[in-house]
Amino acid sequence: MHIAIRPALPADLTSFFAYLNEHLKDNGRDGPLFQPMPRACSQFPVEKQASFRHGLVTPLDGAGWRRLWLAMDGQRIAGHVDLRARPEAAARHRMLLGMGVDRAARRCGLGMRLLETAAQWANAQPGFDWIDLEVLSVNEPARALYRKYGFVQTGEIGDMFRIDGEGLGYTFMSLRLHRQAG
Template sequence: MTPRIVELQTRDFSAFAEYLNDHISDNGAEGQPLFQPIARIDCHFAGEKAAGFRRALDVVPPNPGWRRAWVALSGEDRIVGHADLRAHPAPCMEHRCLLGMGVHRQWRRSGLGQRLLNAAIEWAQADQQMAWIDLQVIASNHAAVRLYERAGFTGAGLVQDCFRVDGRQVDYLSMALPVQAR
């Protein structure tokens, strides 16, 4: 069954938090690529991080601190992927947003990431104020980089040795996608 993609509602946030905790547990584990610059011991979604995400869903764009998210629901409405857009923290960047996304381990390389990415891009294109989607990705996460390139994102800069995670040097790649004609 093909998962359906819906906008995340705050009433469904506890299921989302459960999914995201499971998803983050894959970060750099047992041959999995590093997709967040987070040490293994810190790979969890709870506390202020989760509360801040939840609060941001109630903020209406273009107000500072907004966030929108989409989830992929499979079978009995089990979350198997997500994409989110959020406001840049700098006040003069209201015309840009930041992308985050992930796909459950059993659904990777199924095309679901592209569908989630398309939902986020379509939302940004419908917002006349939004001009760019930005993202940062671990440069060695080649599958993610290819996904973003196929969607039209281009490299905006590479920071070598940006992070030291669990004793490894990690390069960070910034990418951007224009969503309105300039």
């Protein structure tokens, strides 16, 4: 299996959304939830599709920018990572990370490669100092990956969500960017 990671283009979004809907079928199946949505109706929301479409073409100094990388196994999407603007105007020096790895491509280092891709890009952009993320507290495999990469837990809200009759916490983690002296 040779997986190449590349930036996504607006033309990739239709297949990306199909991948996400397939990926979300695994939400809570044979393991913890990885998205705060019920197992029976885990589907990528239409309004989030619009934020991807808008964000990919928005300059980095514009509200709602987003950048996306796809891990491609031939023509099949095996994973993704995205960085996006924080919604708060006073937090423009920070960005939010989202990512996922297809079930068939897990446990082979792809998650670490996706994090490295996003962090390298972020380090090369002037004006950014932090990458933040939010993860369901029950998703220990994801939290372990983020810790291994260097993210530090900055907070947690217990019982943030009630999904399928279960109270779930949300963990907040951050990574300080390190720029190369140039």
